[in-house]
Amino acid sequence: MSDPKPEKKVAPPKAFGWMAEYEDENQLLDAARKVRDSGYTRTDAFTPFPVHGIDEALGIKPTVLPWFTLCAGATGTTVALTMQWWMNAVDYPYIISGKPFASWPAFIPVAFELTVLFAAFTTVFAMLGLNGLPKFSNPVFTNPKFDRFSDDRFFLWVDSRDKYFNSDKVKSLLTDTGAATIEEVREDDSPTEIPKPLIIAILTLILITLIPGAIILNMRASKSGSPRFHVFFDMDFQPKKKTQTRTTLFPDGRVQRPPVAGTIARGELELTDPYYLGYDPEQTAALPGGAPAQRLVSFQQEGQASEADQGGEKSDERPPAPKPRDTNPGDAPASADAQTPSQPEAETSPAGGAEEPGAEAAPAAAGEPQYAWLSQFPISVDEKLFALGKQKFEHNCAVCHGFGGYGDGLVSQRALNLGQGYWLQPTSLHEDRIQQQPVGRIYYTITHGKGKMGGYAASLNPKERWAVVLYVRALQRSQNAQQEDVPPGTALTSAPVAE
Numbered sequence: 001m002s003d004p005k006p007e008k009k010v011a012p013p014k015a016f017g018w019m020a021e022y023e024d025e026n027q028l029l030d031a032a033r034k035v036r037d038s039g040y041t042r043t044d045a046f047t048p049f050p051v052h053g054i055d056e057a058l059g060i061k062p063t064v065l066p067w068f069t070l071c072a073g074a075t076g077t078t079v080a081l082t083m084q085w086w087m088n089a090v091d092y093p094y095i096i097s098g099k100p101f102a103s104w105p106a107f108i109p110v111a112f113e114l115t116v117l118f119a120a121f122t123t124v125f126a127m128l129g130l131n132g133l134p135k136f137s138n139p140v141f142t143n144p145k146f147d148r149f150s151d152d153r154f155f156l157w158v159d160s161r162d163k164y165f166n167s168d169k170v171k172s173l174l175t176d177t178g179a180a181t182i183e184e185v186r187e188d189d190s191p192t193e194i195p196k197p198l199i200i201a202i203l204t205l206i207l208i209t210l211i212p213g214a215i216i217l218n219m220r221a222s223k224s225g226s227p228r229f230h231v232f233f234d235m236d237f238q239p240k241k242k243t244q245t246r247t248t249l250f251p252d253g254r255v256q257r258p259p260v261a262g263t264i265a266r267g268e269l270e271l272t273d274p275y276y277l278g279y280d281p282e283q284t285a286a287l288p289g290g291a292p293a294q295r296l297v298s299f300q301q302e303g304q305a306s307e308a309d310q311g312g313e314k315s316d317e318r319p320p321a322p323k324p325r326d327t328n329p330g331d332a333p334a335s336a337d338a339q340t341p342s343q344p345e346a347e348t349s350p351a352g353g354a355e356e357p358g359a360e361a362a363p364a365a366a367g368e369p370q371y372a373w374l375s376q377f378p379i380s381v382d383e384k385l386f387a388l389g390k391q392k393f394e395h396n397c398a399v400c401h402g403f404g405g406y407g408d409g410l411v412s413q414r415a416l417n418l419g420q421g422y423w424l425q426p427t428s429l430h431e432d433r434i435q436q437q438p439v440g441r442i443y444y445t446i447t448h449g450k451g452k453m454g455g456y457a458a459s460l461n462p463k464e465r466w467a468v469v470l471y472v473r474a475l476q477r478s479q480n481a482q483q484e485d486v487p488p489g490t491a492l493t494s495a496p497v498a499e
Protein backbone atom coordinates (compact mmCIF):
# COMPACT_ATOMS: atom_id res chain seq x y z
CA MET A 1 0.00 0.00 0.00
CA SER A 2 2.54 2.50 -1.02
CA ASP A 3 0.37 3.89 -3.73
CA PRO A 4 -2.00 6.02 -1.67
CA LYS A 5 0.86 8.26 -0.56
CA PRO A 6 1.58 9.81 -3.95
CA GLU A 7 -2.18 10.22 -4.37
CA LYS A 8 -2.28 12.27 -1.21
CA LYS A 9 0.50 14.40 -2.57
CA VAL A 10 -1.31 15.12 -5.79
CA ALA A 11 -4.60 16.03 -4.17
CA PRO A 12 -3.96 16.92 -0.54
CA PRO A 13 -6.73 15.73 1.73
CA LYS A 14 -8.27 17.78 4.35
CA ALA A 15 -5.33 17.12 6.63
CA PHE A 16 -2.69 19.80 6.05
CA GLY A 17 -0.23 18.71 8.70
CA TRP A 18 0.34 18.17 12.37
CA MET A 19 1.12 20.92 14.85
CA ALA A 20 2.70 20.10 18.20
CA GLU A 21 2.92 22.61 21.02
CA TYR A 22 5.75 22.74 23.60
CA GLU A 23 6.31 24.75 26.69
CA ASP A 24 10.00 25.51 26.30
CA GLU A 25 12.64 25.54 23.65
CA ASN A 26 14.52 22.49 24.93
CA GLN A 27 11.46 20.32 24.49
CA LEU A 28 11.11 21.77 21.04
CA LEU A 29 14.73 21.05 20.18
CA ASP A 30 14.45 17.44 21.40
CA ALA A 31 11.23 16.93 19.48
CA ALA A 32 12.72 18.49 16.36
CA ARG A 33 15.69 16.15 16.47
CA LYS A 34 13.42 13.15 16.84
CA VAL A 35 11.26 14.21 13.95
CA ARG A 36 14.35 14.88 11.85
CA ASP A 37 15.83 11.51 12.72
CA SER A 38 12.58 9.83 11.65
CA GLY A 39 13.29 11.19 8.18
CA TYR A 40 10.83 14.05 7.89
CA THR A 41 12.09 17.05 5.99
CA ARG A 42 9.00 19.18 5.42
CA THR A 43 9.00 20.46 8.94
CA ASP A 44 9.10 23.85 10.55
CA ALA A 45 9.33 25.46 13.94
CA PHE A 46 7.60 28.59 15.22
CA THR A 47 9.13 30.27 18.24
CA PRO A 48 8.74 33.61 20.00
CA PHE A 49 12.50 34.18 19.83
CA PRO A 50 15.35 32.77 17.76
CA VAL A 51 16.26 29.36 19.11
CA HIS A 52 19.89 28.50 18.80
CA GLY A 53 20.55 25.27 16.93
CA ILE A 54 17.03 24.90 15.58
CA ASP A 55 18.25 24.78 11.97
CA GLU A 56 20.41 21.81 12.71
CA ALA A 57 17.73 20.14 14.86
CA LEU A 58 15.27 20.46 12.00
CA GLY A 59 17.88 19.28 9.50
CA ILE A 60 17.59 22.45 7.42
CA LYS A 61 20.26 22.48 4.73
CA PRO A 62 22.20 25.63 3.96
CA THR A 63 20.28 27.82 1.56
CA VAL A 64 21.23 28.03 -2.10
CA LEU A 65 20.45 31.75 -2.08
CA PRO A 66 24.14 32.87 -2.14
CA TRP A 67 24.59 31.06 -5.42
CA PHE A 68 21.77 33.06 -6.93
CA THR A 69 23.45 36.21 -5.65
CA LEU A 70 26.82 35.21 -7.03
CA CYS A 71 25.47 34.30 -10.45
CA ALA A 72 23.43 37.49 -10.68
CA GLY A 73 26.41 39.59 -9.62
CA ALA A 74 28.64 37.97 -12.22
CA THR A 75 25.95 38.52 -14.84
CA GLY A 76 25.76 42.19 -13.86
CA THR A 77 29.51 42.64 -14.22
CA THR A 78 29.57 40.92 -17.58
CA VAL A 79 26.59 42.84 -18.90
CA ALA A 80 28.07 46.17 -17.80
CA LEU A 81 31.51 45.54 -19.28
CA THR A 82 30.15 44.14 -22.54
CA MET A 83 27.66 46.95 -22.89
CA GLN A 84 30.23 49.66 -22.34
CA TRP A 85 32.79 48.04 -24.57
CA TRP A 86 30.22 47.69 -27.34
CA MET A 87 28.89 51.23 -26.95
CA ASN A 88 32.24 52.99 -26.64
CA ALA A 89 34.49 50.89 -28.82
CA VAL A 90 32.17 49.44 -31.46
CA ASP A 91 28.87 51.19 -31.92
CA TYR A 92 29.86 54.80 -31.29
CA PRO A 93 33.61 55.16 -30.86
CA TYR A 94 34.09 58.48 -29.18
CA ILE A 95 37.42 59.85 -28.10
CA ILE A 96 37.34 61.11 -24.54
CA SER A 97 40.48 62.93 -23.42
CA GLY A 98 42.52 60.87 -25.84
CA LYS A 99 41.86 57.64 -23.97
CA PRO A 100 41.52 54.31 -25.78
CA PHE A 101 37.99 53.44 -26.83
CA ALA A 102 37.95 50.32 -24.65
CA SER A 103 39.12 52.01 -21.47
CA TRP A 104 38.51 49.43 -18.75
CA PRO A 105 39.21 51.65 -15.74
CA ALA A 106 36.46 53.96 -16.94
CA PHE A 107 34.05 51.04 -17.14
CA ILE A 108 34.42 50.14 -13.47
CA PRO A 109 31.80 52.44 -11.92
CA VAL A 110 29.03 51.16 -14.17
CA ALA A 111 30.23 47.58 -13.78
CA PHE A 112 30.11 47.97 -10.02
CA GLU A 113 26.63 49.47 -10.11
CA LEU A 114 25.17 46.77 -12.34
CA THR A 115 26.78 44.05 -10.24
CA VAL A 116 25.14 45.37 -7.12
CA LEU A 117 21.85 46.00 -8.86
CA PHE A 118 21.55 42.54 -10.38
CA ALA A 119 22.72 40.83 -7.20
CA ALA A 120 20.38 42.76 -4.93
CA PHE A 121 17.26 42.27 -6.99
CA THR A 122 17.99 38.61 -7.59
CA THR A 123 18.62 38.02 -3.90
CA VAL A 124 15.35 39.60 -2.86
CA PHE A 125 13.21 37.87 -5.44
CA ALA A 126 14.98 34.50 -5.10
CA MET A 127 14.47 34.67 -1.35
CA LEU A 128 10.77 35.31 -1.82
CA GLY A 129 10.53 32.51 -4.38
CA LEU A 130 12.43 29.96 -2.29
CA ASN A 131 10.23 30.74 0.67
CA GLY A 132 7.09 30.43 -1.39
CA LEU A 133 6.19 34.04 -0.70
CA PRO A 134 4.04 35.96 -0.87
CA LYS A 135 1.47 33.68 0.70
CA PHE A 136 -1.79 35.31 1.49
CA SER A 137 -3.21 32.64 3.79
CA ASN A 138 -1.85 29.74 5.74
CA PRO A 139 -4.12 27.11 7.36
CA VAL A 140 -2.06 27.15 10.54
CA PHE A 141 -3.45 30.57 11.27
CA THR A 142 -6.91 29.10 11.59
CA ASN A 143 -6.02 27.58 14.96
CA PRO A 144 -6.36 30.18 17.74
CA LYS A 145 -3.83 28.34 19.87
CA PHE A 146 -1.19 29.00 17.32
CA ASP A 147 -1.29 32.72 18.10
CA ARG A 148 0.84 32.02 21.14
CA PHE A 149 3.86 31.16 18.94
CA SER A 150 4.80 34.83 19.10
CA ASP A 151 4.18 34.99 22.80
CA ASP A 152 5.25 32.08 25.02
CA ARG A 153 4.79 28.80 23.18
CA PHE A 154 6.93 26.74 20.81
CA PHE A 155 5.41 24.91 17.87
CA LEU A 156 6.66 22.15 15.67
CA TRP A 157 5.03 21.59 12.36
CA VAL A 158 5.05 18.52 10.11
CA ASP A 159 3.64 19.17 6.70
CA SER A 160 1.35 16.71 4.98
CA ARG A 161 3.29 17.21 1.75
CA ASP A 162 6.29 15.47 3.27
CA LYS A 163 7.48 12.42 1.36
CA TYR A 164 6.94 10.09 4.32
CA PHE A 165 3.88 11.73 5.73
CA ASN A 166 1.49 9.37 7.36
CA SER A 167 -1.04 10.96 9.62
CA ASP A 168 -1.13 8.26 12.27
CA LYS A 169 2.59 7.75 12.41
CA VAL A 170 3.24 11.44 12.74
CA LYS A 171 0.64 11.71 15.45
CA SER A 172 2.25 8.97 17.55
CA LEU A 173 5.72 10.32 16.93
CA LEU A 174 4.75 13.75 18.16
CA THR A 175 2.96 12.30 21.16
CA ASP A 176 6.18 10.52 22.10
CA THR A 177 8.05 13.80 22.11
CA GLY A 178 6.01 14.97 25.07
CA ALA A 179 4.14 17.76 23.37
CA ALA A 180 1.72 19.78 25.45
CA THR A 181 -0.92 19.50 22.74
CA ILE A 182 -1.03 17.94 19.32
CA GLU A 183 -3.46 19.04 16.70
CA GLU A 184 -4.10 18.15 13.14
CA VAL A 185 -4.39 21.23 10.99
CA ARG A 186 -6.92 20.97 8.25
CA GLU A 187 -6.99 22.62 4.88
CA ASP A 188 -8.40 26.08 4.99
CA ASP A 189 -11.98 25.69 3.84
CA SER A 190 -13.05 29.27 4.26
CA PRO A 191 -14.79 30.63 1.15
CA THR A 192 -12.45 31.69 -1.63
CA GLU A 193 -14.74 34.43 -2.86
CA ILE A 194 -13.70 38.00 -2.19
CA PRO A 195 -16.28 39.56 0.14
CA LYS A 196 -18.54 42.10 -1.51
CA PRO A 197 -17.77 44.98 0.86
CA LEU A 198 -14.10 44.59 0.03
CA ILE A 199 -14.80 44.74 -3.71
CA ILE A 200 -16.90 47.84 -3.20
CA ALA A 201 -14.19 49.46 -1.12
CA ILE A 202 -11.52 48.73 -3.73
CA LEU A 203 -13.66 50.01 -6.57
CA THR A 204 -14.43 53.16 -4.59
CA LEU A 205 -10.75 53.76 -4.00
CA ILE A 206 -10.00 53.32 -7.70
CA LEU A 207 -12.73 55.79 -8.58
CA ILE A 208 -11.40 58.32 -6.09
CA THR A 209 -7.94 58.13 -7.61
CA LEU A 210 -9.44 58.99 -11.00
CA ILE A 211 -10.93 62.25 -9.75
CA PRO A 212 -7.81 64.47 -10.01
CA GLY A 213 -7.16 63.28 -13.56
CA ALA A 214 -10.76 63.94 -14.49
CA ILE A 215 -10.57 67.46 -13.06
CA ILE A 216 -7.42 68.22 -15.03
CA LEU A 217 -8.92 66.85 -18.24
CA ASN A 218 -12.03 68.93 -17.70
CA MET A 219 -9.94 72.03 -17.14
CA ARG A 220 -7.98 71.47 -20.28
CA ALA A 221 -11.10 71.05 -22.35
CA SER A 222 -13.13 73.93 -20.95
CA LYS A 223 -12.64 77.67 -20.75
CA SER A 224 -12.76 79.79 -17.67
CA GLY A 225 -12.69 83.52 -17.04
CA SER A 226 -11.09 83.30 -13.63
CA PRO A 227 -7.33 83.49 -13.28
CA ARG A 228 -5.33 80.32 -12.98
CA PHE A 229 -3.84 78.92 -9.84
CA HIS A 230 -0.25 79.93 -9.48
CA VAL A 231 1.62 77.21 -7.70
CA PHE A 232 4.93 78.56 -8.92
CA PHE A 233 5.00 82.21 -9.86
CA ASP A 234 8.08 82.06 -12.04
CA MET A 235 8.02 85.22 -14.16
CA ASP A 236 4.27 85.40 -14.57
CA PHE A 237 3.99 88.67 -12.71
CA GLN A 238 7.15 90.45 -13.72
CA PRO A 239 6.87 94.22 -14.01
CA LYS A 240 6.92 94.87 -17.71
CA LYS A 241 5.28 96.95 -20.36
CA LYS A 242 3.51 95.44 -23.29
CA THR A 243 4.14 96.78 -26.75
CA GLN A 244 1.93 99.57 -28.04
CA THR A 245 1.03 100.76 -24.57
CA ARG A 246 1.81 103.91 -22.63
CA THR A 247 4.32 104.56 -19.92
CA THR A 248 4.98 107.41 -17.56
CA LEU A 249 8.64 106.52 -17.41
CA PHE A 250 9.61 108.56 -20.45
CA PRO A 251 8.35 112.05 -21.25
CA ASP A 252 7.03 111.01 -24.65
CA GLY A 253 4.93 108.26 -23.07
CA ARG A 254 6.09 105.62 -25.54
CA VAL A 255 6.76 102.12 -24.39
CA GLN A 256 8.68 101.14 -27.49
CA ARG A 257 11.85 103.16 -27.44
CA PRO A 258 13.39 104.47 -30.62
CA PRO A 259 17.03 103.45 -30.98
CA VAL A 260 19.55 105.75 -29.40
CA ALA A 261 20.96 108.10 -32.00
CA GLY A 262 23.96 106.57 -33.71
CA THR A 263 23.00 102.99 -32.85
CA ILE A 264 24.03 100.52 -35.48
CA ALA A 265 22.50 97.08 -35.43
CA ARG A 266 24.80 94.14 -35.79
CA GLY A 267 25.75 93.55 -39.41
CA GLU A 268 24.08 96.78 -40.50
CA LEU A 269 27.11 99.00 -40.39
CA GLU A 270 26.66 101.16 -43.43
CA LEU A 271 30.07 101.78 -44.78
CA THR A 272 29.71 105.38 -45.72
CA ASP A 273 32.13 106.63 -43.14
CA PRO A 274 35.57 107.49 -44.49
CA TYR A 275 36.95 106.28 -41.17
CA TYR A 276 36.06 102.72 -42.16
CA LEU A 277 36.79 103.09 -45.85
CA GLY A 278 39.95 105.10 -46.11
CA TYR A 279 38.33 107.34 -48.72
CA ASP A 280 35.39 109.68 -48.97
CA PRO A 281 32.63 107.78 -50.75
CA GLU A 282 30.66 110.84 -51.82
CA GLN A 283 33.61 112.62 -53.36
CA THR A 284 34.68 109.36 -54.91
CA ALA A 285 31.32 108.90 -56.58
CA ALA A 286 31.60 112.42 -58.00
CA LEU A 287 34.95 111.70 -59.63
CA PRO A 288 35.07 110.83 -63.30
CA GLY A 289 35.38 107.03 -63.22
CA GLY A 290 35.00 107.17 -59.48
CA ALA A 291 34.25 103.98 -57.63
CA PRO A 292 30.58 103.60 -56.76
CA ALA A 293 29.99 104.96 -53.32
CA GLN A 294 29.60 102.53 -50.45
CA ARG A 295 30.67 99.52 -52.41
CA LEU A 296 33.95 98.06 -51.41
CA VAL A 297 34.86 97.12 -54.94
CA SER A 298 38.05 95.21 -55.13
CA PHE A 299 40.49 96.50 -57.67
CA GLN A 300 40.76 93.18 -59.34
CA GLN A 301 37.24 93.21 -60.67
CA GLU A 302 37.53 96.55 -62.31
CA GLY A 303 39.15 97.08 -65.69
CA GLN A 304 39.53 93.39 -66.27
CA ALA A 305 38.89 93.81 -69.95
CA SER A 306 41.76 96.21 -70.28
CA GLU A 307 44.79 94.94 -72.10
CA ALA A 308 47.09 96.99 -69.98
CA ASP A 309 46.26 95.32 -66.72
CA GLN A 310 48.57 92.36 -67.06
CA GLY A 311 50.68 94.00 -64.39
CA GLY A 312 48.49 96.71 -63.04
CA GLU A 313 46.68 96.06 -59.85
CA LYS A 314 46.10 92.44 -60.77
CA SER A 315 49.13 91.29 -58.96
CA ASP A 316 47.91 87.71 -58.82
CA GLU A 317 48.81 87.39 -62.46
CA ARG A 318 52.27 88.63 -62.04
CA PRO A 319 55.08 86.72 -63.69
CA PRO A 320 56.26 84.30 -61.06
CA ALA A 321 59.87 85.43 -60.95
CA PRO A 322 60.64 87.54 -57.90
CA LYS A 323 61.64 91.08 -58.66
CA PRO A 324 64.11 92.79 -56.42
CA ARG A 325 62.73 96.26 -56.18
CA ASP A 326 62.65 97.14 -52.56
CA THR A 327 65.42 99.64 -52.37
CA ASN A 328 65.29 100.83 -55.89
CA PRO A 329 62.36 103.06 -56.50
CA GLY A 330 64.11 104.40 -59.52
CA ASP A 331 63.13 101.39 -61.59
CA ALA A 332 59.51 102.06 -61.04
CA PRO A 333 58.49 102.47 -64.66
CA ALA A 334 59.93 99.06 -65.46
CA SER A 335 58.24 97.28 -62.58
CA ALA A 336 54.79 95.94 -62.94
CA ASP A 337 53.59 98.06 -60.08
CA ALA A 338 54.62 101.18 -61.82
CA GLN A 339 52.21 100.38 -64.59
CA THR A 340 49.48 100.75 -62.08
CA PRO A 341 47.38 103.17 -63.96
CA SER A 342 46.29 105.31 -61.12
CA GLN A 343 48.17 106.03 -58.01
CA PRO A 344 45.74 108.66 -56.98
CA GLU A 345 47.63 111.39 -55.25
CA ALA A 346 44.63 112.70 -53.47
CA GLU A 347 46.60 114.81 -51.09
CA THR A 348 46.51 117.55 -53.63
CA SER A 349 43.96 116.45 -56.13
CA PRO A 350 41.56 113.56 -55.67
CA ALA A 351 41.47 112.87 -59.37
CA GLY A 352 44.96 111.52 -59.59
CA GLY A 353 44.55 110.03 -63.02
CA ALA A 354 46.47 112.81 -64.62
CA GLU A 355 49.67 111.99 -62.89
CA GLU A 356 50.32 108.64 -64.45
CA PRO A 357 53.94 107.73 -64.55
CA GLY A 358 53.74 105.97 -67.88
CA ALA A 359 51.83 106.76 -71.01
CA GLU A 360 50.99 103.10 -71.53
CA ALA A 361 48.91 103.19 -68.42
CA ALA A 362 46.38 105.54 -69.86
CA PRO A 363 44.02 102.91 -71.35
CA ALA A 364 43.82 101.14 -68.04
CA ALA A 365 43.05 104.37 -66.29
CA ALA A 366 39.79 104.54 -68.16
CA GLY A 367 38.55 101.37 -66.49
CA GLU A 368 40.18 102.04 -63.17
CA PRO A 369 38.00 103.52 -60.48
CA GLN A 370 39.26 106.59 -58.78
CA TYR A 371 39.16 107.10 -55.07
CA ALA A 372 39.12 110.29 -53.10
CA TRP A 373 41.65 108.99 -50.58
CA LEU A 374 41.80 110.54 -47.16
CA SER A 375 44.93 112.58 -46.85
CA GLN A 376 44.51 113.27 -43.15
CA PHE A 377 44.10 110.81 -40.33
CA PRO A 378 40.41 110.62 -39.41
CA ILE A 379 41.29 110.05 -35.74
CA SER A 380 43.45 112.05 -33.43
CA VAL A 381 47.09 111.09 -33.66
CA ASP A 382 48.93 110.71 -30.40
CA GLU A 383 51.60 108.64 -28.76
CA LYS A 384 49.13 105.96 -27.72
CA LEU A 385 48.05 105.46 -31.29
CA PHE A 386 51.68 105.34 -32.34
CA ALA A 387 52.47 102.68 -29.72
CA LEU A 388 49.49 100.67 -30.87
CA GLY A 389 50.59 100.96 -34.47
CA LYS A 390 54.13 99.91 -33.68
CA GLN A 391 52.87 96.85 -31.82
CA LYS A 392 50.44 95.85 -34.54
CA PHE A 393 52.97 96.46 -37.31
CA GLU A 394 55.59 94.34 -35.61
CA HIS A 395 53.08 91.57 -34.94
CA ASN A 396 51.44 91.51 -38.34
CA CYS A 397 53.58 93.15 -40.97
CA ALA A 398 57.20 92.80 -39.93
CA VAL A 399 57.39 89.11 -40.82
CA CYS A 400 57.19 90.12 -44.46
CA HIS A 401 57.96 93.78 -44.71
CA GLY A 402 60.71 93.67 -42.09
CA PHE A 403 60.95 95.76 -38.96
CA GLY A 404 62.34 98.60 -40.96
CA GLY A 405 59.75 98.24 -43.70
CA TYR A 406 62.19 97.40 -46.48
CA GLY A 407 60.41 94.22 -47.51
CA ASP A 408 63.13 92.08 -45.97
CA GLY A 409 61.17 90.33 -43.21
CA LEU A 410 62.25 86.90 -42.03
CA VAL A 411 59.60 85.15 -44.05
CA SER A 412 60.73 86.94 -47.16
CA GLN A 413 64.42 86.21 -46.54
CA ARG A 414 63.68 82.56 -46.00
CA ALA A 415 61.56 82.34 -49.12
CA LEU A 416 64.23 84.02 -51.21
CA ASN A 417 66.89 81.68 -49.81
CA LEU A 418 64.78 78.71 -50.77
CA GLY A 419 64.74 80.17 -54.23
CA GLN A 420 61.13 79.38 -54.82
CA GLY A 421 60.12 81.12 -57.97
CA TYR A 422 56.69 82.14 -56.90
CA TRP A 423 57.71 84.26 -53.95
CA LEU A 424 56.97 87.89 -54.51
CA GLN A 425 59.13 90.07 -52.37
CA PRO A 426 56.99 92.41 -50.24
CA THR A 427 57.04 95.99 -51.34
CA SER A 428 59.46 98.27 -49.56
CA LEU A 429 57.41 100.80 -47.69
CA HIS A 430 60.11 103.35 -48.50
CA GLU A 431 59.48 103.29 -52.20
CA ASP A 432 58.69 106.77 -53.43
CA ARG A 433 55.39 105.49 -54.69
CA ILE A 434 54.35 104.26 -51.24
CA GLN A 435 55.74 107.33 -49.55
CA GLN A 436 53.54 109.45 -51.71
CA GLN A 437 50.42 107.40 -51.13
CA PRO A 438 47.87 109.19 -49.02
CA VAL A 439 47.13 107.65 -45.65
CA GLY A 440 43.72 106.49 -46.85
CA ARG A 441 45.35 104.51 -49.62
CA ILE A 442 47.66 102.67 -47.22
CA TYR A 443 44.72 102.11 -44.92
CA TYR A 444 42.87 100.61 -47.87
CA THR A 445 45.81 98.34 -48.65
CA ILE A 446 45.90 97.09 -45.08
CA THR A 447 42.13 96.54 -45.10
CA HIS A 448 41.85 94.70 -48.38
CA GLY A 449 45.36 93.55 -49.06
CA LYS A 450 46.98 94.04 -52.37
CA GLY A 451 47.91 91.43 -54.92
CA LYS A 452 49.75 88.70 -53.09
CA MET A 453 49.29 90.38 -49.76
CA GLY A 454 46.15 89.42 -47.88
CA GLY A 455 43.83 91.90 -46.19
CA TYR A 456 43.91 92.58 -42.49
CA ALA A 457 40.28 93.60 -41.94
CA ALA A 458 39.66 90.41 -40.03
CA SER A 459 42.56 90.73 -37.62
CA LEU A 460 42.91 94.48 -37.17
CA ASN A 461 40.01 96.73 -36.34
CA PRO A 462 39.78 100.14 -38.07
CA LYS A 463 41.53 101.95 -35.26
CA GLU A 464 44.38 99.46 -35.29
CA ARG A 465 44.65 99.78 -39.03
CA TRP A 466 44.92 103.56 -38.80
CA ALA A 467 47.51 103.08 -36.08
CA VAL A 468 49.53 100.87 -38.39
CA VAL A 469 49.26 103.52 -41.11
CA LEU A 470 50.64 106.03 -38.64
CA TYR A 471 53.52 103.73 -37.84
CA VAL A 472 54.23 103.17 -41.53
CA ARG A 473 54.33 106.92 -41.97
CA ALA A 474 56.74 107.22 -39.06
CA LEU A 475 58.96 104.51 -40.54
CA GLN A 476 59.02 106.31 -43.85
CA ARG A 477 59.85 109.60 -42.18
CA SER A 478 62.63 107.95 -40.18
CA GLN A 479 64.35 106.73 -43.35
CA ASN A 480 63.81 109.86 -45.28
CA ALA A 481 64.40 112.65 -42.82
CA GLN A 482 64.63 116.22 -44.06
CA GLN A 483 66.33 119.15 -42.52
CA GLU A 484 62.92 120.48 -41.40
CA ASP A 485 62.30 117.30 -39.41
CA VAL A 486 65.02 117.98 -36.89
CA PRO A 487 65.02 120.77 -34.31
CA PRO A 488 66.46 124.03 -35.56
CA GLY A 489 70.17 124.26 -35.02
CA THR A 490 70.67 120.55 -35.55
CA ALA A 491 72.16 119.66 -38.85
CA LEU A 492 71.55 116.47 -40.73
CA THR A 493 75.10 115.30 -41.10
CA SER A 494 74.64 112.59 -43.66
CA ALA A 495 72.07 111.31 -46.02
CA PRO A 496 69.53 108.96 -44.43
CA VAL A 497 70.90 105.48 -44.24
CA ALA A 498 68.67 102.97 -45.81
CA GLU A 499 69.71 99.79 -44.06
Ligand code: HEC
Residues within 6 Å of the ligand: 315, 316, 337, 393, 396, 397, 398, 399, 400, 401, 424, 425, 426, 427, 429, 434, 442, 445, 446, 450, 451, 452, 453, 454, 456, 468, 472
Ligand atom coordinates in the same frame (compact mmCIF):
# COMPACT_ATOMS: atom_id res chain seq x y z
C1 HEC B 1 52.73 87.64 -46.08
C2 HEC B 1 53.63 88.74 -46.28
C3 HEC B 1 53.07 90.13 -46.03
C4 HEC B 1 52.57 90.63 -44.86
C5 HEC B 1 52.44 89.93 -43.53
C6 HEC B 1 52.22 92.00 -45.13
N1 HEC B 1 52.48 92.31 -46.41
FE1 HEC B 1 52.27 94.10 -47.26
N2 HEC B 1 52.87 93.34 -49.03
C7 HEC B 1 53.27 92.04 -49.25
C8 HEC B 1 53.53 91.85 -50.64
C9 HEC B 1 53.98 90.55 -51.26
C10 HEC B 1 53.24 93.06 -51.25
C11 HEC B 1 53.30 93.36 -52.72
C12 HEC B 1 51.91 93.04 -53.24
C13 HEC B 1 51.78 93.27 -54.70
O1 HEC B 1 52.11 94.36 -55.14
O2 HEC B 1 51.31 92.33 -55.33
C14 HEC B 1 52.84 93.98 -50.23
C15 HEC B 1 52.48 95.28 -50.44
C16 HEC B 1 52.25 96.20 -49.44
C17 HEC B 1 52.08 97.61 -49.65
C18 HEC B 1 52.16 98.32 -50.96
C19 HEC B 1 50.82 98.34 -51.60
C20 HEC B 1 50.85 99.07 -52.93
O3 HEC B 1 50.10 100.03 -53.03
O4 HEC B 1 51.58 98.58 -53.80
C21 HEC B 1 51.86 98.16 -48.42
C22 HEC B 1 51.59 99.62 -48.11
C23 HEC B 1 51.88 97.09 -47.48
N3 HEC B 1 52.13 95.92 -48.10
C24 HEC B 1 51.68 97.27 -46.13
C25 HEC B 1 51.59 96.22 -45.25
C26 HEC B 1 51.21 96.39 -43.88
C27 HEC B 1 50.92 97.71 -43.20
C28 HEC B 1 51.16 95.15 -43.34
C29 HEC B 1 50.76 94.75 -41.95
C30 HEC B 1 49.43 95.07 -41.59
C31 HEC B 1 51.56 94.21 -44.37
N4 HEC B 1 51.76 94.89 -45.51
C32 HEC B 1 51.68 92.86 -44.18
C33 HEC B 1 53.42 91.07 -48.30
C34 HEC B 1 53.00 91.18 -46.99
